[in-house]
Amino acid sequence: MIPEGLQVRDLCTYFFGRTSVNKAVDGISYEVRTGEIMAIVGESGCGKTVSALSLLQLNPPGSRIIRGQVLWEGRDLLRMGADEISRIRGKEISMVFQEPLTALNPIMTIGQQIAEVFQTHEGLDKKEAERKTIEMLEGVAMPDPEKRAKSYPFQLSGGMRQRAMIAMALGCRPALLIADEPTTAVDVTIQAQLLELITSVAKEIKTTVILITHNLGIVARYASKIVIMYAGKFVEKGETAELYAHPRHPYTISLLKAVPRLDQESKQKLVTIDGQPPPLDHRLPPGCSFHPRCIHAREKCKEEIPAFRRISDNHEVACWFVEG
Amino acid sequence: MDILLEVKDLKKYFPLTKGILRERQIGLIKAVDGVSFTIKKGETLGLVGESGCGKTTTGRCIMGLEEPTSGKIIFEDKDLGSSYGLEFKKLQGRVQIIFQDPYGSLDPRLTAEQIIAEPLMVEKFNHSETREKVKEVMGLVGLDLEMINRYAHMFSGGQRQRISIARAIIRRPSLIVCDEPVSALDVSIQAQIINLFMELQEKLGHSYLFIAHDLSVVRNISDWVAVMYLGKIVEIVRAMELFRKPLHFYTRALISAVPIPDPSVEKERQRILLKGEVPSPLNPPSGCHFHPRCWEAKKICAEEEPRMKEVEPEHWAACWVVEKQLGSRRLKTEGERILCKILS
Amino acid sequence: MFPALFIMLTLLFFAFQVIPGDPVRAIFSGEGATTLTQEQVDYFRNLFGLDKPLHIRYFKWFWDALRLDLGLSIQTGAEVTKEVSTRLPVTSTLVIMALLITIVIAIPFGILCAFYQDKWPDYVLRIVALFALSMPSFWVGVLVILMFLYLWRWFPPLDYATIFTDPWMTMKQLFLPAFILGVRPVGVAVRVVRSSMLEVFREDFLRTARAKGVIERLVISRHALPNGLIPVITFFGLEAIILVGAAVLIEQIFAIPGLGTLVVDAVKARDMYMAQGGMLFLFILSLVVNFIVDVLYGVIDPRVRHEYARGK
DSSP: OOOOSSEEEEEEEEEEEEEEEEEEEEEEEEEEEETTEEEOOOOSSHHHHHHHHHHHOOOOOOOEEEEEEEEEEEEEEEOOHHHHHHHHHTEEEEEEOOHHHHHHTSSSOHHHHHHHHHHSSSOHHHHHHHHHHHHHHTTTTTTSSHHHTTTTTTGSEEEEEHHHHHHHHHHOOEEEEEEESSSTTTTTOOOOOOOHHHHHHHHHHHEEEEESSOOOOHHHHHEEEEEEEEEEEEEEEEHHHHHHSSOOHHHHHHHHHHHHHHTTTTTTOOOOOOOOOOOOSSTSSSSTTTGGEEEEEEOOHHSSHHHHHEEEEEEEEEEEOOOO | OEEEEEEEEEEEEEEEEEEEESEEEEEEEEEEEEEEEEEEOEEEEEOOOOOOOOOHHHHHHHHSSSOOSSEEEETTTTTSSHHHHHHHHHHTTTTTOOOSSSSTTTTTTSSSSHHHGGGGSSSOOOHHHHHHHHHHHHHHHHHHHGGGGGGGGGHHHHHHHHHHHHHTTOOOOOOEEEESSTTOOOHHHHHHHHHHHHHHHHHHHEEEEEESSOOHHHHHHEEEEEETTEEEEEEEEEEEHHHHHHHHHHHHHHHHHSOOHHHHHHHHHHOOOOOOOOOOOSSSSSTTTTGGGGGTOHHHHHHHHHEEEEEETTTTOHHHHHHHHTTTOOOHHHHHHHHHHHHH | HHHHHHHHHHHHHHHHSSSSSHHHHTTTTTTTTOOOOHHHHHHHHHHTTTTSSSHHHHHHHHHHHTOOOOOOOOOOOTTHHHHHHHHHHHHHHHHHOOOOOHHHHHHHHHHHHHTTTTTTHHHHHHHHHHHHHOOOOOHHHHHHHHHHHEEEEEEEEOOOOOOTTTTHHHHHHHHHHHHHHHHHHHHHHHHHHHHHHHHHTTTTTHHHHHHHHHOHIIIIIIIIIHHHHHHHHHHHHHHHHHHHHHHHHHHHHHHHOOHHHHHHHHHHHHHHHHHHHHHHHHHHHHHHHHHHHHHHHHHHHHHHHTTTOOOO
16 A cells, blocks of 8 residues: 655755764654645754755755655655656645745746746646746736746745745645745745645645744644754654643743743743754764753763654654653 | 933935936835834833834934934934934944844954944943953853853854844943844744843843834833834834734734744634735835725725824824724824823 | 047057157168158158147047048058958957857866866866966967977968958968967866856755756756856956957967057057057957947846846
């Protein structure tokens, strides 16, 4: 039986510098079922972007996926050759990136860039591709689609550029969409528009979404499942409601307490933890990477990397302090 | 009087010119278009809005980095009026600024000490006195004293912001203008810096003009919040009330757009989706600038610009519909209030 | 463009006033020269307008130049404009051929270097480029001629065809000098192309193209290359102007009857008008090339076309 959705097993992507190895992604595993919206949450540098790029073998130069499996429809994406994976990218699995100004070719019109998806995967000729492009732009609520299709990226606002990117990504109705911080670069009201757009279109064409973000609010609103990432590893996974109500990993707990909330009393001190996330090279703390900042740290935490323990049906934690 | 800063009808227009030999004006960007507010001693006013609303320009005018096109800025009872540049120089030290980008706003080739001591160059302290002061503020902001001689580029983002803050407080200003000071920081570091802001305010008693686009952060750190849209303030209210009872429709949309990190709360919230984009400040809509996107817009909204009125106690809004809805109960402009005070 | 022209005309004029030696005497001081009487000197000076005051000469020359009358050659009496315009195509062909050769060689090599960054092809090509740009063109020219002479008893042509009379012959004849002229620019260009391409390779939009499923070959040719070549256009614009200067030397070595030799000979003979006229045309050639570069820029980069400066 071909398992549905995406299964990631022990993915490791390291950066190899002249003198050091940077363990950007260090053994992460997860599953996303069809139709879910899963969020990978973490602060900058935790490896979430690299992990997403690795799924499609798009990991940055200087890095290598040294082990792991990414099972999609029974095939391992990491073992595919360049031609094979090119056929999957943009057609079965698509990505939307964070900064649309740099993510778009500055000297091609956005119409040409969107049409490229159709020309690549569906072999459409220029006219057909153009027609479909306009259709997609209408689908993403781009104001004045015909005019915008002939515009260049620098002529559009941030929100419009992101719509163009979404149109590009969803053009071939992919089964999986990976959105890497898609709204970090735009204003909050545009953010709301874009996220509503992504989630509603995804629902309509039955696309699974992996949402990568550091914004705990967005996750609470849109994601059904989340994983928390810290220093290249996952520390907690679970269903959104459960995780927010009963966070167990000390990092998750502190993260939730550190975020200012709109419905809180004002001028309240936020609960913070000292220090900052560790560098991912040889200076990475042994054992549990979080132990230097953890108030519950014990001897075991300094020695062994914690394994995942199941707390309930939909909740797992990697922490020695938490009893399963 | 415990009012530290009073801004009255501040305007800053940027002319757009074209042509090489004879520059002709082809447009006017009304970045700040009649902004008024006050900040009391020891209080924090959060100025919030999306990109292009004019909040940064407002901050820069108050700091003296931009010369206002018109309007009054009264700081510590002194009118910073027409001899703008000169007056401002005398004030330097009483008002300080902290910038957004911790990586761009510090000269990477200077040491922490040099950066922090820079404002003191105006006063003639000798080397050891300067050092003492630098150490003092480093302690206040939580920087390790051993790092006093490190170069700026060796510090992390959060540490750099601490350096910026240390530099800002070394002359014990009465007002600190903060322009997006935490947006570039990670969640956990952001929380540390936000706490630091509040701690310092408790200890040293200065006021903040906190400019940011992140409503949650602004709400947390401020006593009062002013919401800006296309160069105008649309609502001013106490921070706690902002979430409980936003009146202006833009504010309502803004709040609805900000997700709260709590799924159970999120489920119950109403979602308002604004259509379209923020119009260009070159060509703002007539009347109330928000009317094309407002779902409650009436005829008058397109015709006349609403003025800020105190529609409820300690709650100002610039909206015809809100004004009407709240009836004739307590509609008082600033002038009317003073009149009432005089009469009673 | 026009202010530049104006300044250039003025500078040209005054430059030649500074050159020592009286034109008339210089011309008649060659072999078999007769000593002139003062009367004869005066006559010739009057003929060429050399006895008029400085500012009058300046305005007259300026005004004439604008109407493309560059005066008469003091040496030969021929019309300067005619001489110069005959020679212009030769030099232009030489420079354009050199540019084309440079483009054809440097761009692929530069891309190769970027592609194989820090691997052996990159190092080898960069060292070769370093050699190329360190060798002055005239030195290479002389060396090559000597070599050809020795190995194949080959002599540079004595009579050059022009592009209008016999294009194929022209190209054959000018190929070697153009190639030599192009050696140095190739050396510099390879590095420019390499660094520009390397920068483009780091750009995010290439990653987007791959994420769309575009195959690597097309990612490079369709997305990376056009963006990477934009700064290279600027470089070629600048290089072309330098080439015009270098062409003068090459023309001397290969005895090519171009603008370069014309000007050099004229200066040697103190033939003021011819020299000025020749220089002017060389200058116009440079201006035209510059202009073409600007236009090309606008064609390729839409941001330039739309006055890119639309900040938020």
